[in-house]
Amino acid sequence: MKIYPIKTLERLRGAIVPASVIAVWQALSSQGYINPQILPAPTAVVARWLDYLRPMEAYNAAGSGFMAWLFSGELVRDAYSSLYRVVAGFLIGAGLALPLGLLMGANDKFYKLCDPLVQVLRPIPPIAYIPLAILWFGLGNPPAVFLISIGAFFPVLLNTISGVRNVDGIYIRAARNLGAGQATLFVRVILPAATPYILTGARIGIGTAFIVVIVSEMIAVNNGLGFRILEAREFLWSDKIIAGMFTIGLLGLGIDTGINSLNRYLLKWHRGMDH
Amino acid sequence: MDAQIQVRNASKVFSSNGSEITALQDINLDIHSGQFVCLLGPSGCGKSTLLNAIAGFSPPSSGTVKVDGKVVQSPGADRGMVFQEYALFPWMTVGENVGFGLEIKKTPKARIKEKVDMLLSKLRLQDFRDRFPKDLSGGMQQRVAIARVLALDSPILLMDEPFGALDSLTRRNLQDELLRVWTEYGKTIIFVTHSIEESVYLADRTIVMTYRPGTIKKDFSITLPRQRDPAAPEFNELKKELAGLVIEEQRRYNQSDTWAHALN
Ligand SMILES: Nc1ncnc2c1ncn2[C@@H]1O[C@H](COP(=O)(O)OP(=O)(O)OP(=O)(O)O)[C@@H](O)[C@H]1O
Ligand SMILES: [Mg+2]
Numbered sequence: 001m002k003i004y005p006i007k008t009l010e011r012l013r014g015a016i017v018p019a020s021v022i023a024v025w026q027a028l029s030s031q032g033y034i035n036p037q038i039l040p041a042p043t044a045v046v047a048r049w050l051d052y053l054r055p056m057e058a059y060n061a062a063g064s065g066f067m068a069w070l071f072s073g074e075l076v077r078d079a080y081s082s083l084y085r086v087v088a089g090f091l092i093g094a095g096l097a098l099p100l101g102l103l104m105g106a107n108d109k110f111y112k113l114c115d116p117l118v119q120v121l122r123p124i125p126p127i128a129y130i131p132l133a134i135l136w137f138g139l140g141n142p143p144a145v146f147l148i149s150i151g152a153f154f155p156v157l158l159n160t161i162s163g164v165r166n167v168d169g170i171y172i173r174a175a176r177n178l179g180a181g182q183a184t185l186f187v188r189v190i191l192p193a194a195t196p197y198i199l200t201g202a203r204i205g206i207g208t209a210f211i212v213v214i215v216s217e218m219i220a221v222n223n224g225l226g227f228r229i230l231e232a233r234e235f236l237w238s239d240k241i242i243a244g245m246f247t248i249g250l251l252g253l254g255i256d257t258g259i260n261s262l263n264r265y266l267l268k269w270h271r272g273m274d275h
Numbered sequence: 276m277d278a279q280i281q282v283r284n285a286s287k288v289f290s291s292n293g294s295e296i297t298a299l300q301d302i303n304l305d306i307h308s309g310q311f312v313c314l315l316g317p318s319g320c321g322k323s324t325l326l327n328a329i330a331g332f333s334p335p336s337s338g339t340v341k342v343d344g345k346v347v348q349s350p351g352a353d354r355g356m357v358f359q360e361y362a363l364f365p366w367m368t369v370g371e372n373v374g375f376g377l378e379i380k381k382t383p384k385a386r387i388k389e390k391v392d393m394l395l396s397k398l399r400l401q402d403f404r405d406r407f408p409k410d411l412s413g414g415m416q417q418r419v420a421i422a423r424v425l426a427l428d429s430p431i432l433l434m435d436e437p438f439g440a441l442d443s444l445t446r447r448n449l450q451d452e453l454l455r456v457w458t459e460y461g462k463t464i465i466f467v468t469h470s471i472e473e474s475v476y477l478a479d480r481t482i483v484m485t486y487r488p489g490t491i492k493k494d495f496s497i498t499l500p501r502q503r504d505p506a507a508p509e510f511n512e513l514k515k516e517l518a519g520l521v522i523e524e525q526r527r528y529n530q531s532d533t534w535a536h537a538l539n
Contacts, residue, residue, distance in 0.1 A: 170358060170362045171362060171364060173332055173350070173358075173362070174358065174362040174364070175364075175375075176332075176349075177330065177332075177350045177351075177352070177354070177356045178355075178376040178423070178427065179350075179351065179352035179379045179380065179427075180379050184379055188375070189364065192364070192366040193366070268407070269365050269366045269367075269407040269409065270365065270409070271365070271409045
């Protein structure tokens with residue numbers, strides 16, 4: 001008997017449920033039980049996805065190069081636009097939230113000053129800012145990036161604050177006993193101790209950013225994955241809608257994997273991080 | 276010669292939820308350079324409070340603590356502290372933990388490395404320099420914590436039940452290690468424990484504290500020659516004598532209202 005490595009077996013087991021779902025779906029579709037207008041067959045979705053991925057023009061050796069051509073498909077460009085907005089919005093939102101959160105966490109007076117405003121603004125879902133975003137920024141990338149940065153801002157802010165405020169007093173006492181001044185204490189003790197919280201915030205923040213990008217693309221811009229699935233609906237291309245959704249899922253999975261490995265790298269000292 | 280550590284009429288009152296707890300009352304204590312002093316007493320009698328006052332984490336409500344003639348107002352690297360919970364920085368490797376005090380003092384990198392290596396091999400940790408604390412057993416973590424304060428070259432070591440969480444074999448090992456370090460570097464050590472055995476094994480002088488309010492019940496010199504033998508009759512004589520004193524306080528602790536509350 002051949003012995004497979006455990007990893008391979010685990011992956012195979014992980015494929016059982018998705019494969020059966022797709023098989024049932026395909027069977028129902030090809031037997032004609034489902035109206036393809038409502039739910040197209042998996043094969044149709046895959047065909048549409050490949051079509052969506054394919055470069056729009058034939059390869060022209062005199063053009064701008066093979067790679068540029070390869071990535072000139074509509075899907076790649078949409079994914080790139082969406083990803084660009086997520087990253088830009090996240091960097092702005094998290095980039096503002098991190099220093100503010102560190103300050104609010106470390107300084108009680110400043111915390112008391114800012115906390116009421118934060119508490120009032122925090123429950124407003126980023127989507128509720130859409131009218132204001134369009135009023136302020138018009139159409140195109142700016143309102144989308146604005147909305148995404150709001151989505152990323154609050155999770156990072158709140159987690160950073162609680163990370164700093166929850167630093168175990170024993171570390172602070174130990175550092176002060178070793179002679180650490182305020183600056184050293186902050187950089188070498190409080191910041192690393194708060195890192196697990198900050199990364200949790202970043203993770204939630206990027207998740208929110210990803211939700212907001214799809215919504216804002218349905219409103220403010222004319223490219224990106226969110227725009228594309230809404231556009232497909234107007235033509236009743238349900239296969240393209242699903243192909244787009246599938247791409248959104250893949251992109252989200254990719255981002256999550258990236259954040260996970262960043263987590264593992266930054267928290268290699270952390271208990272319960274060895275797996 | 277003036278004592279290195281002078282505690283004068285030190286009292287500490289904590290108020291929580293409207294009620295006041297006198298953790299320390301009118302403590303007077305002189306500790307000379309190079310002494311190994313144990314603070315002994317039941318849980319809650321104020322041992323940590325006294326140690327924290329000397330360390331400068333939490334000054335007494337009244338009275339003073341002086342070290343080398345100067346009133347203690349804040350923590351300082353001249354009084355290295357070893358905590359019961361080890362308090363290693365989990366995000367720093369063993370080597371970085373040990374070198375952190377030197378790094379704060381802006382010691383040159385090469386010198387830090389040299390000293391860290393020396394201390395780690397002294398405490399038999401040289402193979403763990405690049406590991407994180409989570410990979411170490413409790414006894415090893417406590418050795419790192421000891422190496423970390425030794426790196427400071429502080430003349431005074433304050434230790435708050437440092438071996439309390441360890442099994443008895445590891446504990447004896449570390450006690451011997453500590454005694455070696457103490458003899459070699461000639462440090463003043465104030466060592467909190469609630470083990471009578473431990474205090475007889477380690478101390479030149481054991482101070483038994485009373486429970487609520489925390490005062491000094493008895494200041495006990497232990498002159499047994501070192502290396503002490505816990506099986507020797509003199510050792511056990513002393514243990515019995517100290518046990519009598521501690522048990523009186525333990526009874527008061529058992530009868531105290533905290534205890535009654537805990538049972539309700
Ligand atoms: N920050 C605080 N606020 C209020 N009460 C406190 C505080 N710290 C200590 N106490 C009280 O002071 C008393 C002495 O506490 P301390 O921690 O010094 O005891 P201990 O002798 O070190 O006990 P243990 O052996 O359990 O560590 C206790 O009754 C405790 O309840
Ligand atoms: Mg204590």
